[in-house]
Amino acid sequence: MLSAASILLLVYAAIILVALGGNLLVCVAVFCDRILRRQQENLFLVSLAVSDLLISLLVMLFAAANDTLGYWPFGRLYCQIWICFDITCTTASILNLSAIALHRFLNISRPLVYVRRRKICIVIAFVWLISATIGFTQIILELAQRDEGNGGRNETDGIKYDDSYPRCELRLKPFYALGSSMCSFVIPAAMMVLLYTRLYLFARKHAKIMRIQLQQTANFAVTPTACEGIRNSANVEFYDRIFAMCHCCHKNDPTVSERVKPKNTSSQLCITDQKARLTLGVIMGTFLICWLPFFIVNVIRSFLPDLISDVQFKAVTWLGYANSTANPIIYTILNRDFRIAFKKILFGNVLCSSRDVCLNGSCG
Known part of the structure; x- marks a missing residue:
């Protein structure tokens, strides 16, 4: 029977490997697929994948070693670097x-309104600049609060030494904990909740208007080809297609044009509304479940360090890391273009095609 330490190591390995594979797959897909490269939102998705990839490589791997071994074996200098990478990424x-x-x-x-790629790149650069500023502030201004040693302990460069077992541990002062939590989580989370709520209400409003218009029309002519064009559009993201389908009816209609009763279309709009709620619920639910506990515990720990145990802090920390595993699944698996690119990459269909997915370098 596996020991608790072995089970914990397997959990760490699973989180790290899925995060590494998923985010690397996103980067490769966008780089190799012409259609994905043309979609502006994918610039943000690549930036997200890079940040999550760095979390996997530069943060989670060393956190797993630190937590499994019970001490920090990588030296004083990388302890500071690791902490900065953790906060920044x-x-x-x-x-x-x-x-x-x-x-x-x-x-x-x-x-x-057309947003130029240059503006998107500026926003991404600004995101990384803010992140690096928050991540390195605690070292530059020495706002980190170290545990004071006794009985053979020595505090140097952010590593807590307990006889022969060094520990890399960051204890934040309340001011820094509150400020970094506001910038790193509270403001972005509030922004996401507000934007996704408004987005959903906006889409629902237009679906309601469409329903009223259909009810006022005895018969409604639908062209499945046009609907299919919306579903297959390269510039419509995964849940945007759901909202766009508010203007369409049945997906598998056999005829080129047919008449649909208003009640049937009304039912379809109801299903669309449920899909939109489910999609946005998964996006926000996963994000809040992963990160909210960590930032609550992090602030409490800065004021009352003895109230939060090391086990509790490690648990909420790894729950936050797990968000890097979930992101490539949530933000790409519901996107048809990403699914096609993933299949080509994973199942070896890498020859040149109309989608220009060319991993073997044979494309000219």
Whole structure:
């Protein structure tokens, strides 16, 4: 029977490997697929994948070693570097999520306004600049609160030494904990909740208007080809297609044009509304479940360090890390273009095609 330490190590390994594989797959898909490269939102998704990939490589791997061994074996210098990478990359991941929410809201509420790729790149650069500032502030201004040693302990460079077992541990002062939590989580989370709520209400309002118009019309002509064009559009993101389908009816209609009763269309709009709620619920629910406990515990720990045990803090920390595992699934698996690219990559269909997915370098 596996010991508790072995089970914990397996959990760590699963989180890290899925995060590594998923985020690397997103980057490769966007890089190799012409259609995905043309979609502006995918710039944000690549930035998100890079931040989550860095969390997997530079943060989670060393956190797993630290937690499993019970001490920090990588030296004093990398302890500081690791802490900075931790704060910077996790903040970048969260800020990228809020940037995606803003971009999607603008796409729906202002569909005729074209946002240039240059502006998106500026926003992404700003996200990383803010993240790096938050991540490195605690070292530059020495706002980190170290545990004071006794009985052979020595506090140097953020590592707590207990006889022969060094520990890399960051104890934040209340001011820094509150400030970083506001910038890294509270403001982005509030922004995401507001934007996704407004986005959903906006889509629901237009669906309701459509329903009223259909009820006022005895017969409604539908062209399945046009509906299919909306579903297959390269510029419509995964849940944007759901909202766009408010203007369509049945997916598998056999005829080119047919008449649909208003009550049938009304039922379809109801299903669309449920899909929209489910999709947005998964996005916000996963984000809040993963990160809310950590930031609550982090602030409490800065004021009352003895109230939160090491086990509790590690648990909420890894719950936050798990968000980097969930992001590539949530933000790409419901996107038809990503699913096609993933299948080509995973199942070896890498020859040149109309989608220009060319991993073997044979494309000219």
